Amino acid sequence: MTVKILRKGLIAAxxxxxxxxxxxxxxGGEKQATNWTAIVMFAVFVLxxxxxxxxxxxxxxxxxxxxxxxxxxxxxxxxxxxxGDYMSAASFLGxxxxxxxxxxxxxxxxxxxxxxxxxxxxxxAERLRNLGRFTFADVAAFRFAQAPVRIFAASGTxxxxxxxxxxxxxxxxxxxxxxxxxxxxxxxxxxxxLMMIYVLFGGMTATTWVQIIKACLLLGGASFMAxxxxxxxxxxxxxxxxxxVRIKTEIATASGKTAEEAAVAGQSIMGPGTFIKDPISAISxxxxxxxxxxxxxxxxxxxxxxxxxxxxxxxxMWATGWIGYFYLLTFIIGFGAIAFVLTNPEFxxxxxxxxxxxxxxxxxxxxxxxxxxxxxxxxxxxxxTILAVVAGLTLSGASAVSHDLYATVIKNGNPAPGSELRVSxxxxxxxxxxxxxxxxxxKNQNIAFMVSLAFAxxxxxxxxxxxxxxxxxDCTTRGAVVGGFLGLISSVVLTVLSPSVWEATLGNPAGSxxxxxxxxxxxxxxLAFLGIWLVSKMDNGARARIDRAGFLAQQVRSETGxxxxxxxxx
Amino acid sequence: xxxxxxxxxxxDPNYQALKERRTRYGWVLTIAMxxxxxxxxxxIAFDKELLAARIGSGVMTWGIPLGFGVIIFTIIITGIYxxxxxxxxxxxxxxxxxxxxx
Numbered sequence: 076m077t078v079k080i081l082r083k084g085l086i087a088a089x090x091x092x093x094x095x096x097x098x099x100x101x102x103g104g105e106k107q108a109t110n111w112t113a114i115v116m117f118a119v120f121v122l123x124x125x126x127x128x129x130x131x132x133x134x135x136x137x138x139x140x141x142x143x144x145x146x147x148x149x150x151x152x153x154x155x156x157x158x159g160d161y162m163s164a165a166s167f168l169g170x171x172x173x174x175x176x177x178x179x180x181x182x183x184x185x186x187x188x189x190x191x192x193x194x195x196x197x198x199x200a201e202r203l204r205n206l207g208r209f210t211f212a213d214v215a216a217f218r219f220a221q222a223p224v225r226i227f228a229a230s231g232t233x234x235x236x237x238x239x240x241x242x243x244x245x246x247x248x249x250x251x252x253x254x255x256x257x258x259x260x261x262x263x264x265x266x267x268x269l270m271m272i273y274v275l276f277g278g279m280t281a282t283t284w285v286q287i288i289k290a291c292l293l294l295g296g297a298s299f300m301a302x303x304x305x306x307x308x309x310x311x312x313x314x315x316x317x318x319x320v321r322i323k324t325e326i327a328t329a330s331g332k333t334a335e336e337a338a339v340a341g342q343s344i345m346g347p348g349t350f351i352k353d354p355i356s357a358i359s360x361x362x363x364x365x366x367x368x369x370x371x372x373x374x375x376x377x378x379x380x381x382x383x384x385x386x387x388x389x390x391x392m393w394a395t396g397w398i399g400y401f402y403l404l405t406f407i408i409g410f411g412a413i414a415f416v417l418t419n420p421e422f423x424x425x426x427x428x429x430x431x432x433x434x435x436x437x438x439x440x441x442x443x444x445x446x447x448x449x450x451x452x453x454x455x456x457x458x459x460t461i462l463a464v465v466a467g468l469t470l471s472g473a474s475a476v477s478h479d480l481y482a483t484v485i486k487n488g489n490p491a492p493g494s495e496l497r498v499s500x501x502x503x504x505x506x507x508x509x510x511x512x513x514x515x516x517x518k519n520q521n522i523a524f525m526v527s528l529a530f531a532x533x534x535x536x537x538x539x540x541x542x543x544x545x546x547x548x549d550c551t552t553r554g555a556v557v558g559g560f561l562g563l564i565s566s567v568v569l570t571v572l573s574p575s576v577w578e579a580t581l582g583n584p585a586g587s588x589x590x591x592x593x594x595x596x597x598x599x600x601x602l603a604f605l606g607i608w609l610v611s612k613m614d615n616g617a618r619a620r621i622d623r624a625g626f627l628a629q630q631v632r633s634e635t636g637x638x639x640x641x642x643x644x645x
Numbered sequence: 646x647x648x649x650x651x652x653x654x655x656x657d658p659n660y661q662a663l664k665e666r667r668t669r670y671g672w673v674l675t676i677a678m679x680x681x682x683x684x685x686x687x688x689i690a691f692d693k694e695l696l697a698a699r700i701g702s703g704v705m706t707w708g709i710p711l712g713f714g715v716i717i718f719t720i721i722i723t724g725i726y727x728x729x730x731x732x733x734x735x736x737x738x739x740x741x742x743x744x745x746x747x
Contacts, residue, residue, distance in 0.1 A: 182712045190682045197671040320704045345706040346697025347689045354690040399720045
């Protein structure tokens with residue numbers, strides 16, 4: 076072995092617990108020899124983005140500039156930025172690794188992440204843009220008593236951001252020590268420091284451009300890899316699949332299976348495997364991914380960066396297109412990894428497993444199809460990817476604290492001039508430090524559940540409140556707050572009681588989890604919607620009358636955009 | 646927004662048309678998306694064999710075009726909404742705006 080790496084045995088864990096794929100595959104793996112090509116390329120990316128941050132800083136003067144880049148982003152740019160926000164390193168490395176290991180199951184998994192976008196487009200995107208200014212709480216609290224709804228929305232935002240952020244930081248540390256040969260803690264500190272610089276000085280403008288650049292690099296790199304794989308097979312999918320089945324059959328034969336068993340194992344990558352077990356888990360997990368997409372605060376916030384509802388609509392169209400294209404690429408990359416990586420002894424250790432863990436599938440493939448320089452490029456892109464995602468998350472968390480809690484709840488909507496911006500910058504620093512500390516604290520913890528928990532909370536707390544407040548005339552403040560918190564608490568509690576935390580993280584024996592399903596969304600979302608409906612129906616207080624009376628004006632503005640905040644301050 | 650303006654917009658037939666058509670269209674497409682995705686998921690949950698069945702003599706199974714089909718469908722249905730929204734709904738919005746701010 077030329078490259079000395081110890082595995083931590085998380086190989087193939089990817090899809091045994093659905094939802095585990097994301098974080099599971101990006102953990103594990105020890106320090107690698109310092110990769111100078113990758114470091115130089117990453118340094119170029121950092122210098123470029125810091126230069127953009129300097130330019131963005133000169134344009135970031137007001138709170139509107141900080142939160143929404145002054146509303147001057149076009150639909151096309153915003154679509155790329157949304158895609159850049161959404162395509163995390165975990166989905167690039169995790170899904171291609173899952174495809175390499177399990178074949179078809181990786182495709183089922185990635186489809187779940189795509190299908191929420193049309194729903195968001197059809198029901199919410201334009202209305203969000205017409206009603207809100209900086210955060211999704213602006214929309215959810217539009218006609219309600221501000222303080223309680225904002226406190227709820229800020230809680231929902233911070234819980235989602237916290238879990239998503241920890242998952243990204245731990246992933247960043249493990250991945251970077253693997254790809255760059257840097258120590259785990261150094262990697263985490265670099266990510267935290269750069270993210271703070273982008274957000275602090277450049278606000279949404281810098282964050283958006285970091286996301287756009289990263290999306291272009293990632294889409295370009297992934298397109299090249301998929302092209303090289305298809306080229307080898309003369310652009311015939313059948314030839315590629317046939318080769319992959321042949322290789323998987325050979326591997327199964329080598330592991331001591333009979334010819335018949337090996338043939339079945341080989342062909343199994345072409346159909347669904349163990350990912351979808353029972354219908355309830357399947358539906359519940361699908362709901363978390365689908366409606367979670369429409370409740371992620373850092374994604375919703377991106378709709379306020381465009382000048383109109385029309386541009387908001389265009390941004391989701393572009394985002395959906397790019398993300399769908401990206402998942403098609405990762406599927407080809409996963410199959411390419413079977414052919415190029417699993418057959419090359421250079422990438423395998425003594426037991427036939429991948430050097431560095433199965434999460435390295437796409438990285439090794441980059442080496443195989445593009446040599447050392449392209450390997451460095453893909454490693455640098457993976458680092459850049461994490462930076463773009465954490466910057467978006469931090470900005471969203473900071474705006475929940477400064478805009479929703481400080482300016483609206485504490486200062487009753489009348490903060491002293493400049494103080495809101497100051498609070499959001501202080502919050503950015505605090506969040507950055509907390510993220511670094513938690514990233515280091517959670518090293519070696521099983522955090523596989525965190526991304527799916529973030530989606531479950533977004534689907535069960537943020538989405539129902541947003542949906543009902545915008546579309547149901549009888550919704551009241553009390554209903555929204557009670558139902559929202561029911562969804563928030565139940566999704567967290569049920570996740571803790573589910574196998575992925577109860578057994579995998581807390582170490583209880585297999586089969587002992589009180590909540591047997593993969594995802595809580597089916598139950599917690601239902602609970603949230605029922606809570607909102609029932610409490611609103613029973614609510615006949617004075618506030619409830621104001622809430623209901625406000626619906627007509629809200630609807631007019633949500634449909635037409637007349638009176639909508641002109642996010643642009645220029 | 647002043648109440649008087651809200652009432653004037655609500656009385657505008659263009660507003661009623663926009664509200665009803667866009668809401669109905671949004672729901673129809675939402676339901677189409679839900680049927681396609683959950684149909685796919687339930688098909689896998691109840692009949693894995695069907696998707697693992699080979700199409701012809703090669704290794705290609707029905708699952709591959711079906712899975713790719715769901716991805717393509719997701720993009721296309723978003724495009725379908727966009728087409729109507731960019732023309733019809735935007736025209737109506739423009740008329741309402743001109744009428745209301747006259």
